[in-house]
Amino acid sequence: MSMSVKTIWAAGAVVWRRTDDGIEVAVVHRPRYHDWTLPKGKAEAGETLLDTAVREIAEETGYSVRLGRHLLDVGYDLEHSRKNVRYWAARAVSGEFVANREVDQLRWITVDEAAGLLSYRLDRKVLKEFNRLPADLHTMLLVRHAKAGRRSRYKGDDRLRPLEKAGRKQADALVNVLGAFGVDHLHAAERVRCHQTFEPAADHLALPIEGEPVFSDEAYEQAPELTQERALRLAADSDGIHAICSQGAVIPALMEWWADHHGVALPPNRNRKGSIWVLSLLDGRLMAADHIPSALPTAD
Structure with missing residues (x-):
């Protein structure tokens, strides 16, 4: 046996x-x-x-x-x-x-x-x-917002849908992840759940959260080129480590476009809530992309 x-x-x-x-x-x-x-x-x-x-x-x-x-x-x-x-x-x-x-x-x-x-x-x-690859690549993180329950069960303006209990736990776990990569600039799509995903890290790191209207699902559907342009501008800023919290329809499409634009192969991923893309950049050009499925401790 x-x-x-x-x-x-x-x-x-x-x-x-x-x-x-x-x-x-x-x-x-x-x-x-x-x-x-x-x-x-x-x-x-x-x-x-x-x-x-x-x-x-x-x-x-x-x-x-x-x-x-x-x-x-x-x-x-x-x-x-x-x-x-x-x-x-x-x-x-x-x-x-x-x-x-x-x-x-x-x-x-x-x-x-x-x-x-x-x-x-x-x-x-x-x-x-x-x-x-060069050692001194620049890092940027792209985070899908934490769990906020189902849209169909929320009564009211969906832009105001907050994190649920499991999502708040994910948001707390992100503090260590963002700290490990040295994040010092926080950006979030104009959704309550996106801002709440970064609030524990903002409190811990004493950082403001900058609103990013073009990183919402609706904005990307209407004008993807504006989201792409903003992402490239942030990627080219080597004075800080930027983290962006966005939504489930934006992230896969943006990453597919970005990888194709710069000739990078993406690893397998499921785009789960609370997951993180780690982007390695050289003068704003995407050189590698790694995917972290969860900020929570899990059995690998």
Whole structure:
């Protein structure tokens, strides 16, 4: 009789910084294993993998980071389990390394030097994906509003339909997601449910929510080119990390147009309420798009 194999999830990143000489990445040494590897660690109960990556990087390296492009998920077999690790690119924004019980050395080195130092083939595979695109891509998030019940059951002006209990929980969970990517500009379609989706993050980050009339379903249906133009303008603004909350008819059509416009393949997605697109941009041009199906902790 076959036995089921336990799956363990972990998360980490290629942590990088820009210097006068170019891009450097952080590689850590673990005395327990006598290896050189990328910062990573196991998920704790109640965490998303985004949370795990940010926490583990801080614990192992001493650095606070801003996540960017999803790189790869890799997996390998342990004695009684299967371990999967999700990796992002992550820019170091502050901090300093101090040796700890898990990591006794950290080296900032070039990508080529890291490829020669890393102990594991899968780490080198992740590093290769990191190096496939420029490191300092700009990030923008496109969020579908959280759950607000069914339109058919709401009596009154649909523009005023509020979040339901499950939607408020989703909105609360978005706080950590937006924080992990360093969001500092919030935009929402002119619908109560869109503004409410960002309200917990606005309170936590002390940010205003800018109304965006062209990101409603009706506006997009009437003049999609206006929504596309506004999206491109926000994408070209490299002075901040923008997050836009929009509606279910806008997002798939906008992403399909955008991906076709810039020749990017989109990953599978179901456009569920509360889901997030992470857009990686270079001078306003879409270079990669990652999809997060939920801000809530889920079993991957």
